[in-house]
Amino acid sequence: MYDVIIIGGGPAGVAAGVYAGRKKLKTLLITENFGGQSAVSADIENWIGVKKMTGLELAKMLEAHIRSQKDVEVKMPEKVNKVIRARNSFKVATSKDTYQARTLIIVSGSSRKELDVPGEKKFKGKGMAYCSTCDAPVFKDKIVAVIGSGNSAFEAIIDLISYAKKIYLLSRSGLRADPLIQEKVKKSSKVTIVYNAEIKEIVGDKFVSGLKYLDKKTNKIRKLAVEGVFVEIGTMPNSEIFRNLVKINTAGEIVVDRKTMATSCLGVFAAGDVTDEIYKQNNISAGDGVIAILSAYNYLLKNKKL
Amino acid sequence: MANKVVIYTTPECAYCKMAKEFFRQNNISYEEKDVSVDDKAREEMVEKSGQLGAPVVDIDGRIIVGFDKEALSELLGVK
Numbered sequence: 001m002y003d004v005i006i007i008g009g010g011p012a013g014v015a016a017g018v019y020a021g022r023k024k025l026k027t028l029l030i031t032e033n034f035g036g037q038s039a040v041s042a043d044i045e046n047w048i049g050v051k052k053m054t055g056l057e058l059a060k061m062l063e064a065h066i067r068s069q070k071d072v073e074v075k076m077p078e079k080v081n082k083v084i085r086a087r088n089s090f091k092v093a094t095s096k097d098t099y100q101a102r103t104l105i106i107v108s109g110s111s112r113k114e115l116d117v118p119g120e121k122k123f124k125g126k127g128m129a130y131c132s133t134c135d136a137p138v139f140k141d142k143i144v145a146v147i148g149s150g151n152s153a154f155e156a157i158i159d160l161i162s163y164a165k166k167i168y169l170l171s172r173s174g175l176r177a178d179p180l181i182q183e184k185v186k187k188s189s190k191v192t193i194v195y196n197a198e199i200k201e202i203v204g205d206k207f208v209s210g211l212k213y214l215d216k217k218t219n220k221i222r223k224l225a226v227e228g229v230f231v232e233i234g235t236m237p238n239s240e241i242f243r244n245l246v247k248i249n250t251a252g253e254i255v256v257d258r259k260t261m262a263t264s265c266l267g268v269f270a271a272g273d274v275t276d277e278i279y280k281q282n283n284i285s286a287g288d289g290v291i292a293i294l295s296a297y298n299y300l301l302k303n304k305k306l
Numbered sequence: 307m308a309n310k311v312v313i314y315t316t317p318e319c320a321y322c323k324m325a326k327e328f329f330r331q332n333n334i335s336y337e338e339k340d341v342s343v344d345d346k347a348r349e350e351m352v353e354k355s356g357q358l359g360a361p362v363v364d365i366d367g368r369i370i371v372g373f374d375k376e377a378l379s380e381l382l383g384v385k
Contacts, residue, residue: 040320056320077375125357125371134319137342138351138358159318163342207358228358 001100002028002073003306004296005092007080008107010036011282012272012289014062016105019293021069025300028099029066030075030092035059036109037235037273038282042133048283058282080108083245090267102305103296106246106254106263106270107289108238110280115147115231119202119211127208129230132156139228141165145211147199148232149174154181156230161188168224170197170213194224202229237274249276261292269296309382311336312364314351321373322361328375332384 004020006013009031020027038044041055053061066072075094082093083104092099112130114120120128129135132146136159144164146156149171158181160167167190174195175182185191196216203210203223210225237252247255247264253276254263261269269292271277272285300306311329313336315322329336339347341360355362355371363370365381378384 042318054320054323056323059320125359127358129359131319131359134316134321135359137316138348138360140342140345140348206356 001089001102002026003101003300004028004103004105004293005030005090005099005101006105006107006293007031007083007092008036008105008109008272008274009034009062009066009076010038010107010109010272010285011062012036012107012109012285012292013105014066015286015289016107016271016293017066017072018069019290020297021066021072023293023297024071025293025297025306027069027072028075028101029072030078030080030094030099032077032079033059034063034066034076036282036285037111040131040133044282046281046283080241082241085245085265102267103299104268105289105292105296106239106242106268106274107272107285107292108242108274110235110237110273112231113234113236115199115202115233117199117201119204119208123202123204123208123229126206127204127226127228128202129228132159132230132232136160136163139164142227143225144168144228144230145170145224145226146230146232148234149176150232150234151177151181152234153177153232154185156232157185157188157191160230161185161190164190164228167191168226169193170199170224171195172198172216197222235273235280239274246270251276253277259291260295261288262295267296267299269293308335309365311382312339313337314339314341314347314360314362314364316340316342316360319360325361325363325373325378328373328378332382334382334384 003025006029017029038055039059045052079095084091140163143166145168154177198214201212254270256275271288271292273280341348351362
């Protein structure tokens with residue numbers, strides 16, 4: 001029996017783990033990887049105390065810090081499939097084993113949102129792309145589409161401009177990206193912006209050969225021949241497996257008490273991007289992770305479980 | 307006998323860097339092909355893996371897409 005199981009290895013999870021180690025709590029941290037969503041970022045320039053580093057460097061710093069805690073056991077890579085409430089404890093079932101703890105810290109973060117249209121799953125990796133920094137060079141001299149309206153969509157275009165032959169930006173409800181990055185992108189003759197476009201289907205044979213979208217202004221379905229589709233339509237909290245355990249809002253975020261990071265379930269705390277925290281930021285996730293573990297510690301003390 | 311390891315990469319891809327670091331940590335020699343500059347390698351990567359994402363690792367003809375530490379460990383006999 002652990003005092004606490006931490007589910008997730010991003011900034012919130014590692015911050016909680018380090019503080020758990022210092023409180024000498026018997027701790028288990030389960031994660032698929034370290035660094036959270038930022039692990040694949042090319043540059044991070046706002047992690048306080050470090051002027052500039054790559055996402056990979058942040059991930060390594062976090063991993064080294066958590067692995068230096070004597071009382072914290074780490075299971076990585078391991079995926080949590082199910083959490084069950086037992087008497088005065090919680091059972092956490094993973095792809096490999098089942099573990100039990102008196103308290104839980106949910107720091108499972110969020111993942112990229114998918115289009116959820118026919119063809120998307122079939123062509124994953126076969127033209128459907130979700131990491132422009134990684135895969136832009138593979139689309140050299142090809143015609144591609146970027147789906148989205150925010151900064152990440154425009155950043156994807158910037159990654160693609162040096163490689164792709166032609167880039168269509170398909171926006172459903174108007175551009176939301178910062179003016180500076182919009183100007184930069186609109187200067188390129190390679191880029192065409194299509195407004196009022198709602199994606200309906202991804203088509204192809206072995207690989208993607210095109211997409212169909214609804215032109216919301218004319219209410220007509222249009223086809224676009226593209227070999228790559230980069231999806232940049234935001235993120236979704238990884239909260240699905242906790243649905244029966246804690247209160248979740250309509251956006252899929254775990255609802256927490258701002259002072260303690262307590263969820264609706266006694267003994268379960270949450271922090272970071274999986275919660276209804278307004279600002280999804282690495283530094284804030286770390287701070288919220290600390291609040292969560294200190295609250296868990298106080299909960300254990302108060303219930304005479306330490 | 308040493309395995310023949312080829313990794314297809316792009317310059318900014320974090321999982322490519324993780325895979326290369328995994329090879330270095332385990333003293334596995336590998337050949338790197340950067341598909342952003344090598345057109346032939348890019349075609350090779352797509353053909354071998356049947357998909358359009360980096361990294362792709364070829365270990366004696368066995369193809370692994372992405373940085374799959376467990377699959378790499380198993381094929382390379384790393385504990």
